[in-house]
Amino acid sequence: MDHILENSEKPIPEPSAQGAAGAGAGGEDVDEDDEDAVKAHIKKMGGEVNDSDLVARSIKCSECGKIFRSEATASFHAGRSGHDQFEESTEEIKPLTEEEKKEKLAELRAKLAEKRAAQAKEDAVSNKANEALRRKAGQDAGKIKQDMQAKEMAKEAERKRREKLEDQKARAAIKAQIEADKRERAEKAAREKALRDGGAAAQQAAAVPATVTKPAAGVSSSENPQTRLQVRLSVGGQPLTKTFPSDNTLIDVAEWIASENLNYSVDTVTFASTFPRKTFSREEMTKTLKANGLTPSAVLMAS
Known part of the structure; x- marks a missing residue:
């Protein structure tokens, strides 16, 4: 405090002067930009240098x-x-030298080339697997398409076959109906003519079918053990002819027709006689040929 009071009126020295005095006291001029020189000077003056x-x-x-x-x-x-x-x-x-830079660049290029080669190999394997999957999918799709086409062709062929069969049945039925109508008109005309011409002509007209169904000599028509049937088919084709025992039923005849032509079934086939015109019922199908008046011979229409 006394020192401050004694020197209060003295001028304060400049900082540059103090620095110069300090430098002079040390006897050295140190370059502050030289880190090593600063560290050496600090150590020489008894100071310490921290890494921080x-x-x-x-x-x-x-x-x-x-x-x-x-x-x-x-x-x-x-x-x-x-x-x-x-x-x-x-x-x-x-800093890297030019040679180190070249070596570093070559190393980077080698690593990049190696990486690209590995990636190309992986891509090749992946592409091969994808191609195999694509081919298999294409083959499966082609097989499915072929199967569908084959099924469609089979369905179309079956449809055409049914249409053709139905058309044949329809034509045969129409033809049979036309023939039946012709016979009916002829019979009607014959009866009318017989009525006009008198009893003799009527007897002559009645004798015509009798000559067709005339039994063997010495055997009664109703007692003939054999019955010869001619069956005309509504689906067309040649008539079927066969001799049956007179004790057989029309069901036996139906079984024979079904075995000869697949268009007919035992359960659905029906028979009709042409002269006299008659359609046999399901009950009459169980009766014998003799009981149905078909002995010794007759012509039937199967439909």
């Missing part, structure tokens, strides 16, 4: 020890490796 006082020249990964020039490269390394422990370092990364 030094300037950081790089960033070091504490986990793997790699050194990076900038925060950008350190961040890139952290993103790829997952490391998150970094510290500043005074170690300076020396």
